[in-house]
Amino acid sequence: MSVLTYLKNNFLIFDGGMGTELQKKGILPGECSELWNKEHPEVITDIHKGYFSAGANVATANTFGANSLKISNVEEIVTLAINNAKNAITKENQFVALDIGPTGKLLKPLGNLEFEDAIKIFSQTVIAGDKAGADLIIIETMSDPYELKAAVLAAKENSKLPIFATFVLDATGKTLTGADVESMVALLEGLGVDAIGVNCSLGAEQLKLFVPKIINASSVPVIVNPNAGMPVVVDGKTFYKQSPKEFALAMGDIAEMGARVLGGCCGTTPEHIKELTNVIKTKKAKPIEKKNFTVVSSYSRSCCFNAKTVLIGERINPTGKPKLKEALRNQDFDYIIKEAIGQEEHGANILDVNVGLPEIDEELTLVRAVKEIQEISTLPLQLDTSNPIALESALRVYNGKALINSVNGKKESMEAILPLVEKYGGVVVALTLDENGIPDTAIGRFEIAKRIVEKAFEYGIDKKDIIVDPLCLTVSSDKNAPKVTLESIELIKNNLGVKTSLGISNVSFGLPQREVVNSVFFSHALQCGLDAVIMNPYSELMQKIYYAHNTLMGLDENCQEYINFASNNPVVDSKTTNNSTNITLDGAIVKGLKNEAQKCAETLSVDMNPLEIINNIIIPALNQVGEKYEKGQIFLPQLLMSADTATIAFNVIKEKLGENDSSQKGEIVLATVKGDIHDIGKNIVKVILENYGFKVYDLGKDVSPESVVECVKMSGAKLVGLSALMTTTVPAMEETIKLLKKENPATKVMVGGAVLTEEYAKMIKADKYAKDAMESVRYAQEIYK
Amino acid sequence: MLPILIQLSDSRQLTISKKEVLRYLGVKESNDQLDDLIEKAIDSVHSTVSLKASYIRVPILVEGEEVDFGFDKVKSQSLAKNLKECKEAFVFVASLGVLNDKAIEKNFKLDRLNGAIFDCVSTTLIESFCDYINEYFGEKNVLRPRFSPGYGDFSIEHQRSILSVLDAYKNVGITLTDSLMMIPSKSVTAVVGIL
Ligand SMILES: [Zn+2]
Numbered sequence: 001m002s003v004l005t006y007l008k009n010n011f012l013i014f015d016g017g018m019g020t021e022l023q024k025k026g027i028l029p030g031e032c033s034e035l036w037n038k039e040h041p042e043v044i045t046d047i048h049k050g051y052f053s054a055g056a057n058v059a060t061a062n063t064f065g066a067n068s069l070k071i072s073n074v075e076e077i078v079t080l081a082i083n084n085a086k087n088a089i090t091k092e093n094q095f096v097a098l099d100i101g102p103t104g105k106l107l108k109p110l111g112n113l114e115f116e117d118a119i120k121i122f123s124q125t126v127i128a129g130d131k132a133g134a135d136l137i138i139i140e141t142m143s144d145p146y147e148l149k150a151a152v153l154a155a156k157e158n159s160k161l162p163i164f165a166t167f168v169l170d171a172t173g174k175t176l177t178g179a180d181v182e183s184m185v186a187l188l189e190g191l192g193v194d195a196i197g198v199n200c201s202l203g204a205e206q207l208k209l210f211v212p213k214i215i216n217a218s219s220v221p222v223i224v225n226p227n228a229g230m231p232v233v234v235d236g237k238t239f240y241k242q243s244p245k246e247f248a249l250a251m252g253d254i255a256e257m258g259a260r261v262l263g264g265c266c267g268t269t270p271e272h273i274k275e276l277t278n279v280i281k282t283k284k285a286k287p288i289e290k291k292n293f294t295v296v297s298s299y300s301r302s303c304c305f306n307a308k309t310v311l312i313g314e315r316i317n318p319t320g321k322p323k324l325k326e327a328l329r330n331q332d333f334d335y336i337i338k339e340a341i342g343q344e345e346h347g348a349n350i351l352d353v354n355v356g357l358p359e360i361d362e363e364l365t366l367v368r369a370v371k372e373i374q375e376i377s378t379l380p381l382q383l384d385t386s387n388p389i390a391l392e393s394a395l396r397v398y399n400g401k402a403l404i405n406s407v408n409g410k411k412e413s414m415e416a417i418l419p420l421v422e423k424y425g426g427v428v429v430a431l432t433l434d435e436n437g438i439p440d441t442a443i444g445r446f447e448i449a450k451r452i453v454e455k456a457f458e459y460g461i462d463k464k465d466i467i468v469d470p471l472c473l474t475v476s477s478d479k480n481a482p483k484v485t486l487e488s489i490e491l492i493k494n495n496l497g498v499k500t501s502l503g504i505s506n507v508s509f510g511l512p513q514r515e516v517v518n519s520v521f522f523s524h525a526l527q528c529g530l531d532a533v534i535m536n537p538y539s540e541l542m543q544k545i546y547y548a549h550n551t552l553m554g555l556d557e558n559c560q561e562y563i564n565f566a567s568n569n570p571v572v573d574s575k576t577t578n579n580s581t582n583i584t585l586d587g588a589i590v591k592g593l594k595n596e597a598q599k600c601a602e603t604l605s606v607d608m609n610p611l612e613i614i615n616n617i618i619i620p621a622l623n624q625v626g627e628k629y630e631k632g633q634i635f636l637p638q639l640l641m642s643a644d645t646a647t648i649a650f651n652v653i654k655e656k657l658g659e660n661d662s663s664q665k666g667e668i669v670l671a672t673v674k675g676d677i678h679d680i681g682k683n684i685v686k687v688i689l690e691n692y693g694f695k696v697y698d699l700g701k702d703v704s705p706e707s708v709v710e711c712v713k714m715s716g717a718k719l720v721g722l723s724a725l726m727t728t729t730v731p732a733m734e735e736t737i738k739l740l741k742k743e744n745p746a747t748k749v750m751v752g753g754a755v756l757t758e759e760y761a762k763m764i765k766a767d768k769y770a771k772d773a774m775e776s777v778r779y780a781q782e783i784y785k
Numbered sequence: 786m787l788p789i790l791i792q793l794s795d796s797r798q799l800t801i802s803k804k805e806v807l808r809y810l811g812v813k814e815s816n817d818q819l820d821d822l823i824e825k826a827i828d829s830v831h832s833t834v835s836l837k838a839s840y841i842r843v844p845i846l847v848e849g850e851e852v853d854f855g856f857d858k859v860k861s862q863s864l865a866k867n868l869k870e871c872k873e874a875f876v877f878v879a880s881l882g883v884l885n886d887k888a889i890e891k892n893f894k895l896d897r898l899n900g901a902i903f904d905c906v907s908t909t910l911i912e913s914f915c916d917y918i919n920e921y922f923g924e925k926n927v928l929r930p931r932f933s934p935g936y937g938d939f940s941i942e943h944q945r946s947i948l949s950v951l952d953a954y955k956n957v958g959i960t961l962t963d964s965l966m967m968i969p970s971k972s973v974t975a976v977v978g979i980l
Contacts, residue, residue: 104954104960105960106842106968112962140897141955143955143958157887168955170792170835170837171792171794172792172794174835176882176883176958177883177884178835178883178884200955201955230789231787231789231790231791232789232790232792233790233792233921234792234794235792235793235794235795300884334894337894338894341891341894342896375887375896376887376890377891395844412807417797455929592818632813635811635812635817636810636812637810637898637901637902638819640901643897644896644897644898674962675961675962675964675966676964676966677966677968677970679967680889680893680900680904683893683900684897684901687897694898726941726964726966727941728941728964728966729964732964770921
């Protein structure tokens with residue numbers, strides 16, 4: 001009988017800890033336990049035997065850390081480990097699991113291990129374990145969902161064995177990256193894992209609190225492998241180790257909640273498993289219920305499509321947005337990140353990401369955009385592309401369970417997109433169009449939706465993972481179009497039982513005051529039960545409608561969300577606001593008043609030469625602030641406040657300057673040196689330098705000497721600024737200076753950062769030690785005199 | 786010798802002193818505008834942190850300029866001076882978690898000043914969490930002031946052995962880069978002598 005068949009009607013009992021048992025047999029602290037598979041095979045087999053005779057069905061092979069980062073002979077050790085476990089088998093329904101633990105390195109962007117490298121590392125272990133004859137793969141003790149995804153992909157791509165996956169929760173029920181149980185289940189179910197659960201970190205008594213959440217979210221068997229109650233102090237209260245009896249008692253409760261795979265982790269012994277087996281004997285395995293939630297997730301949160309309509313921010317899509325187009329052409333991801341954060345602040349639940357422009361490489365750009373946005377924003381993303389290659393690459397690196405936009409009723413589209421949904425997981429948006437175009441009746445659109453749902457089922461994609469977009473044509477070209485769309489929403493929702501989504505803005509194309517039309521249409525669509533809307537989160541009118549609708553429909557407890565929204569967006573009386581504009585631009589910059597600076601800059605730039613504004617007003621104002629800062633009359637916060645204000649004024653004026661921008665004072669390359677991963681100090685220097693009219697090439701953090709030299713050559717910069725925060729990275733700074741002086745001897749180098757001093761700077765042959773942002777400006781002005 | 790975990794689920798019970806934040810910001814005199822921004826940052830920092838720590842209590846041997854912790858020997862005049870009369874010490878690591886790092890970056894991208902303030906508020910909070918741990922240790926012991934790698938001549942190299950003995954990745958979620966930086970950045974390792 002295969003392990004999955006056995007699991008259908010029975011509890012599956014896992015073994016307990018390996019480490020504790022090895023310690024009893026004399027392994028020394030720090031000794032590599034995986035090597036014992038080779039040096040003491042009989043000891044390992046004995047430990048497995050102990051667990052089998054205590055009643056376990058699964059022996060977890062001693063391969064937890066058997067990866068190429070820790071040992072050199074992965075294949076040999078994994079093969080021996082699987083054999084050692086197999087040698088312990090005495091009867092039917094005893095299985096061997098290939099054990100895969102974390103690499104011990106954090107993946108980018110949290111740490112520095114590349115996602116694809118992690119997949120390679122796990123793949124090696126999987127291939128060896130599969131070949132050696134394991135019955136299943138258990139991926140366990142994962143605290144970073146991204147690493148877990150890498151391991152699952154490695155398992156799926158290199159083996160057909162059942163995959164069990166467990167993650168680690170802290171006392172608040174979250175993973176290391178802040179992911180809740182619901183988002184972890186969404187991720188793992190999306191990836192097609194056969195059993196899902198938690199292990200380690202907490203004792204059975206504490207884990208018990210989170211088990212119902214996992215069971216309520218999961219449609220596959222749930223695994224619970226707690227530790228033996230390691231000593232832990234939670235909010236000042238100490239929890240001690242559990243005895244085998246106490247452990248088994250809590251596990252019995254967990255079994256009654258509906259968990260199906262039960263075992264132990266650190267500190268548990270054959271005695272624990274024996275007691276567990278005894279307790280379980282008296283219980284009956286509960287059937288596993290299929291759940292019907294439509295959920296997408298990021299590494300840190302989930303978004304469930306239920307009563308309240310989900311807001312999908314539409315701003316990261318170049319159609320009709322010249323500024324975004326330009327940012328994409330220049331690979332200016334800061335612009336995109338700002339759009340992401342801005343929409344998040346305005347209440348978007350999901351962000352649409354579309355970077356399709358004919359002149360750029362969509363695959364590379366979409367992957368980079370996904371990575372950059374996920375580095376900052378915790379919102380789930382909607383990957384929006386018609387290019388299946390770009391979609392696959394983006395789905396691969398996406399950290400979580402994505403919303404995929406889109407598939408349609410064309411054969412070609414279904415055959416390209418649905419296999420990707422099956423492999424990587426995700427919720428897919430299905431557009432109701434096919435080879436014959438968009439039907440002009442609701443029933444026609446319903447038929448296409450039905451066909452897509454059926455085809456998806458063949459790929460093993462459940463209805464809950466499909467959201468139908470009945471499409472919305474412009475009212476100015478067809479007066480009945482919006483009505484048909486609204487009818488389609490109701491028809492599809494009620495008769496197909498799937499969720500619906502709609503892009504709103506198209507409806508008003510070609511009309512004046514589009515926001516009014518969009519908003520009324522939005523209100524109608526909400527009334528029809530639309531589950532998700534792709535919209536502009538900055539539209540105040542739509543926001544007002546959204547919050548009011550939720551309140552009126554009883555979706556807003558005590559009207560709290562509406563009240564919060566209203567108090568954050570007070571009605572502005574236009575009569576009173578116009579009085580305060582007595583301030584001048586330089587005054588606004590000195591005082592750090594952003595709104596006033598924007599208004600002044602707009603007024604001035606109507607009939608004043610932009611260069612004159614910069615040179616005669618902004619720069620002198622900044623100088624005034626800079627001098628005060630240097631004299632210690634004001635401090636960094638006030639300096640930054642003025643700098644940010646000046647940036648706003650610059651942006652207004654730069655639009656007037658357009659192409660022939662002759663305000664540039666010179667080029668400067670800035671970088672935080674290799675190995676250094678904090679760059680806030682450098683970023684402050686950047687904004688101040690930009691304020692003073694310098695063109696800054698910002699290479700970011702952890703930058704190699706070669707990249708700095710390359711950028712200097714490309715940009716022709718005469719000055720390089722390097723920052724280092726740690727004594728351990730100053731050598732990298734020295735190396736960068738050395739290479740610069742060799743390759744481009746004329747380049748001047750200024751250095752700064754917490755650990756540097758005048759003396760230190762001299763020692764590593766820097767041309768200038770800049771103690772703060774203002775000093776770097778003074779030096780840059782000297783160089784570009 | 787297994788490390789013991791400390792978790793604190795509500796960071797609001799720790800005080801974040803505005804004066805300390807101003808000190809980290811390098812500001813001697815505040816104004817209403819700045820005060821307001823700092824208060825907002827203090828209010829919002831709590832939802833970005835997950836307070837965790839891991840510690841062990843070990844016997845130590847101080848001889849001349851060397852301190853033997855069992856799992857590591859440290860040559861450091863300043864540390865040996867700090868621990869001179871101690872036979873035992875607590876060794877701990879504490880962190881605000883990776884989401885706080887992301888929040889700092891996010892704030893900075895939105896607005897540099899708010900980013901800088903949020904950064905300093907976070908620094909103040911991790912120090913305050915360390916004080917909380919110290920108080921916990923101090924309930925039944927008389928302690929020396931805590932001492933961290935990087936202070937005086939206590940080399941930052943030792944962070945490696947400390948994180949390893951505390952199983953810091955599994956317990957607290959901390960890793961070390963090749964250049965010995967801790968991720969998340971708002972993490973502290975320290976030694977506290979027991980008198
Ligand atoms: Zn464990």
